[in-house]
Amino acid sequence: MNSLGTSSTTKDAEFDRLTSLTHLNLSNSGLDGQIPMGINKLINLVSLDLSKRYVNDNSDISFNESDDEIIFTGDSYNHLQESRLMSLVENLSNLKELYLDHVDMSTNVDDWCKTLAQSVPRLQVLSLDGCSLNTPIHHSLLRLHSLTVINLQSNPGIAVNLFPDFFMGFANLTVLRLSHNNLEGWFPDKFFQLKNLRILDLSFNMNLLGHLPKVPTSLETLRLEGTNFSYAKRISSSNFNMLKELGLEGKLISKDFLTSFGLIWSLCHLELLNSELLGDSGSNLLSWIGAHKNLTCLILSEFDFSSTKPSSISNFKNLRSLWLFGCNLTRPIMSAIGDLVDLQSLDMSNCNTYSSMPSSIGNLTNLKSLYINSPGFLGPMPAAIGNLKSLKSMVFSNCEFTGPMPSTIGNLTKLQTLEIAACRFSGPIPYSIGQLKELRALFIEGCNMSGRIPNSIVNMSKLIYLGLPANYLSGKIPARLFTLPALLFLDLFGNHFSGPIQEFDAVPSYLMSLQLTSNELTGEFPKSFFELTSLIALEIDLNNLAGSVDLSSFKRLKKLRDLNLSHNNLSVIMDDEGDNSSSTYLSELKELGLACCNITKFPSILTRLSDMSYLDLSCNKISGNIPKWIWEKWSSSVVHLNLSHNMLTSMEVASYLLPFNRHFETLDLSSNMLQGQIPIPNLSAEFLDYSHNAFSSILPNFTLYLSKTWYLSMSKNNISGNIPHSICNSSLLVLNLAHNNFSGPFPSCLMEQTYFRNILNLRGNHFEGMLPTNVTRCAFQTIDLNGNKIEGRLPRALGNCTYLEVLDLGNNKIADTFPSWLGSLSNLRVLVLRSNRLYGSIGYTFEDKSGDHFPNLQIIDLASNNFTGSLHPQWFEKFISMKKYNNTGETISHRHSISDGFYQDTVTISCKGFSMTFERILTTLTAIDLSDNALEGSIPESVGKLVSLHVLNLSHNAFSGRIPPQIGGITALESLDLSSNWISGEIPQELTNLTFLTVLNLSNNQLEGKIPESRQFATFENSSYEGNAGLCGDPLPKCASWSPPSAEPHVESSSEHVDIVMFLFVGVGFGVGFAVGILMKTSWINRWFHSAVSRQRT
Template sequence: MSADHFFRRGLRPLLVFLSFFSLTSFSKSDELQPLLEFKSALQKSNPNVFSSWTPGNSTCSFSGIVCNSNGFVTEINLPQQNLSGILPFDSICKLQALEKLSLGFNFLHGGISEDLKNCTSLQQLDLGVNSFSGEVPDLSSLGKLKLLSLNTSGFSGQFPWRSLENLTSLTFLSLGDIVFEESPFPVEILKLEKLYWLYLSNCSLGGRIPEGLGNLTLLENLELSCNQFSGEIPGDIVKLKNLWQLELYFNFLTGTLPVGFGNLTSLVNFDASGNSLQGNISEVRLLKNIASLQLYENQFTGEIPEELWEFNKLVALAIYGNKFTGLLPQKLGSSQFQGQLPRSMANCTLLEYLDIGNNQINDTFPSWLVCNLHSLEVLDLSYNNLSGMLHPCLGNFSSRLSVLQLQSNNFHGTIPKTWAKGSNLRMIDLSENQFQGELPRSMANCMMLEYLNVGNNQINDTFPFWLGALSQLKVLVVRSNVFQGAIKSPEINYTFPELHIIDLSQNSFSGILPTKYFQHWNAMKVVGAKKLKYMEVNYGVGGLGRFIPFTITLANKGTMLKYEKIPDVFRVIDFSSNRFEGHIPELVGSLKGLHSLNLSNNVLTGHIPPSLGNLTNLESMDLSQNKLFGEIPAQLTQLFSLGYFNVSNNCLTGPIPRGNQLDTFQNNSFGGNLGLCGSPLSKKCGDFKYTPTPPYPFEENQRLESPFEFGWKVVAIGYGFGFVIGVVIGQIVIARKYPWFVKIFGKM
């Protein structure tokens, strides 16, 4: 027998057996310790997960552990388990057969050690949606990886893009929503020809999107939104025939849609909103499988293909904010179009989102359309020239409707009286029309309602106390109508517990201010928040999460100011320009979350309550045009955030308190009070010795810090801008240049 024959028939099988025996021996005696070390690092956050992880049990029976037929641990599956701690990769990577590590949607923190390089058998690594820190280590040794998901994981710094060259087996790559150091598009990705899923949204990429993406012919999902990409959409993107989702929104893209874009007939969702794209969109007429088409806020021109109205899978269409021409049958969205709504729109029976606001549409209320679209979640007909009466179906045509925006049209008559029980409506805006009659009591059936605005109409009614049963209602605006009479004490079930903003101004309300309501407005007593977020509606649109912010126009510093986004911590009471009488209730001082208080132009009497000094978040106070008397309380000098103050045209007397914000206001804040003296008025107080009003016993005065760290309070001390102006300035910055800010902080 030759030596070669002996090796092939004898020694090599023996070596294979010994190798297998060695590995089997490892699984039985050495895999327990790495798992127990993993348990030790994380078990305090959720002991129940690890209750089966005891030395007396087989490692393969541990919760979340999967073994192969030979008893080796191949998978650790513990996503969404509220786990917190630092991962011990020095232990994890001793599991030589480990192919899958799935720990997404937890609270893991700390860095990822270089020991990760020893997990050479890994095929799936999912650490997304956690709270890690530091940089992602080199991944070059993980050549077997097929899935890598680190999105929203908290990493920062430089990403090891170059190491992706070795990960040629990758099919799924998700790195979005991580604040990496700015870099151009990583060309290493263009070599990953097996990719079908690529998510790189909001991860600080810039420059041009390179040619070469078309070589990734297996791609089904491509998300590059919320970055700093410029230049044109690469032409070879039209080669991606399997693509069903393409998201490029909120970049700085220019040019036209690539020639042949219409050949991407598998597209279900296409969103390129918030760029500077131009030209005609005729290519989209071929995208017959499209369900969501979002091209708003670009510079597209020309006519919109009529074929869009024949797309029987379309659920969302938003193409406003462009420069389209022609009549309405060729467009949807905000431009300068005129004419009537096309009757062919009634074919779009699957529409969930319909926005044709901000146009010059001359038509009556389209009941022929609205009453047939039973899938609608969002209906926006605002800012047009629509007229006529609303159809009774409006209150119950779609149980899925969340947002109804009909403001700034010429609708008249009464508001429909039938609003169905079980309604999903969260936002109703009927303001700036010509509605008359009463506010229908059936609106109380809209138990999910958070925002109701019927301002600037001709509604003739008493205070809608019955809306106080809506436990989610945050914003109530009835300004500039014909509401009248006294606001009676609330019954136990009608207290408006979540009210943030109430505007009753410019009506004919009378009687004393509603002290009992103030007592129950608990949401106005809350100061600050852990995170900055906005009041908004989250709706589906074919499974794609979208948000519509609440907007509102409020009186501020004698002018009307529109807020395109309303911070959830914003609290406002505006009862101005009515016929309220009597004293300002002491309980107002308990509403410590207030940012704006306007009681001007009424017939209020009595003293200004010293308890108002407790409103340390207050930035605007207007008590002018009343019959208030007595001294201005010295406690108001504690209002460190106050940016606007007006007590003019009352019957106030004595010296004006000095100190802090009160030193920043001019004569017009105090004029029309013949008994007032001292700076800034020219009338001196002489030898009059002023004794400050003693601290008000209602509650101990205290300064409450704002939860925001953006420097608004510093500005307020010097110039009196404060949160109100800061929000407006912030919107300008956030809305376009930093969409990631809204995404991170606005949807928590």
């Protein structure tokens, strides 16, 4: 394999000096960018190879069995592009071999067929695998009459309606690879008459038709899986006496086919796709396969082994490679596979097993490669895995292993690649793993590993890649990890490593990528990092580092492309504040994250960078204009731009259509002070957030630029007017236009066409009209229309929204009865219907015992309506989730949506005159508000079963009778408001058990007797009891001077409603209740955004 260095750039190469060169092979040389122009001056070239050739798709470390060589391929691939094929080949008339596999030609403006036919007439080998060619294949290619090898696979842009039969004109053709090209039509039978044809690969062209006629005896490889071929009944294996590799669709296989086809004695490699279509022919197939004694590689997909006898597997004794994809495997079959002792490669991906892995796998002592990606393996990983002492590559992914990782892994002393991901282990990483002295790649991700990094790992001198992300590892990071002699990549993302990073001697160090994001690291930024001169990527965001970092300190890191210091406690010193303003350090930078780094202006180094793809300057103190050079210099390169949570006031733009490239994904300008018209990328971005600004308008036709947008938020601006109906044609998953001045009829289409939309938030606008009745294919998880002018009835079709978690229609003009029919929505957690014109009772049909009503509801707010009647004694019984303790403190998550992490639901509840807005709803927050209605009768005793309830507001009704003593069993209760009713009797002593109670309002009732004195009651003031002339005791007058009063009418208490954003913490001990907290969210990949704290008078 070649190596010109992993940061090689093609502009530096001076190939035009090598004019006598005949063979140039730069495949996998780490080249990046445009193909060097100098190559087109090598007029004597006979062979040119600039390919990116994937050695192993499963790992960045590949194993070459022929020479026992391990190759690191992850960053040595070429990443080349070519927009003018003619410029490359116009002078290469002597070229006979051209390999440009995976060179990006998506922007090529030349007709590639005509260009090649004109420029390289002597061409014999043409390989353009995966080049994103975008013009159809043309018969002009036939002018290259010397072609013997054509590889055009994985270029769907070359497809034509009919299969190009001119390929039959290549009389000398030996290899034709056209897989994955969306080819259609009938494949001509005459093609099989090409006498020199050795390899024919037409696989994965689903609409390509044909059948297997008599084929040339020279054929060695035939790949037809993933096509629509049939077979001729007269076909015989005698036509395939040279065939070594065969790939077929399962639907071709039948008993007749196997009988007529016979045995292919030369067959070594067999692949059968979609074998679930075999039906009863499955057992016949296994017998037919087993009869091929020279078969060494078998690939089966979607095969059902559930009715297969284990003895059928015993016929595969000669197999060296067995790959099973999406198969149903039983434990006996798994055990039988363990008897195939000559296996060298075993791959089981996406198989259904649902059993433990048998210890017989330890019999495969000749196994060199083991790859298992199947979620059905239960129980512990067998210790017998340590018997596989020939293993050089072992990968377990998405398995469900539990218990500790077996220490016998340390016996696999020849292992060079070990990858274990998304398993359910417990306990530490085995110390014995340090015995794997030949290991080049160690990757353990998301496996619940805990404890410290074993000291034995720091002695693994051949380790190239060490990745332990998304575990629960803790303690200090061993300083020796940074100086392992061969280490190129270190990834410790998402653990609990803590303490300062110890300084170390960085010479020599070849470390290229250092990922320490999302840990608990403290102390100052280590100066040793400034000496890691080979670094290309350094990410240490989302930690607790403190102190200052001068950007000029990175001047020795000349290869650095990715730097992320975001979300620490760092203060970044800008380059133009020191003596280095004229230097060109960080000149290769492509990605920069400086969120929450206390910077006050745009770093001047950005003006020198022309190819930035990622910039995050959010959560700083940058004020003034967004400079125009952002749009001018990076329009063709930037993918992610986050300038949110600053103090920006304006933008320097020539047009409010921003000139970004087609790869642009994210624009976040939220939480600034930007005014005027909202800017829109001229080519659709995926994520757009303009919330919390002072924008006042948007392009009338802005919906034309949302074709790829899934997230759009313009909440909390000053935008007015109607929403164009065309917005309904977008593919938005999240639409948040809350708290603006939009008006006009409610856009019904936003709810009628909902099979893809997850979040609809139009809260706090001026929409009028009624909700649509034909809500079909509903995928909503949040509908928030609070604070509009919507009237009419609640559409019964909302009962079809089975994913719905939050429904907030409060503060509208809806006139209807209580929607008990929503009770069947098992995912519904928040129901807010306050301040409407709802009427009637709020009971259920309790005679219906068929199922639960609102089983997961945690917030129900029906305040300020016209509900009447009494509550059924079992009314509170239906809230199943409130009857259970929930101390997880998790946020309501949209499990069926990728919107979670970017959108947070908001709910406002009332407590003692305060309107409290929760910007993020925790699963621990439970509340019932039935205040300000005309409910009567006694309060049901069943309320005492809601042990996880935090807020109960039944004020301003006509409830009578006594306070249920069972309320004292709601030990989580923090706010209780029963004011302004006709409740009588004494305050139950059981209420003193409410040690978390911080808000109590029993005013304006007919209570009497002595106020309880113990615990929480000692903290409440007169206002909690006023209007009950019969009450006495602290803080009211002592009971000795008390005399029974005459009944007085209710006096409605008027208190100012102050909107405060609060966060509910359920603590331990006396007086722990509501605590104010400002929430934070950050940006796009693994970063949260700052949420805004809003104040709104209700």
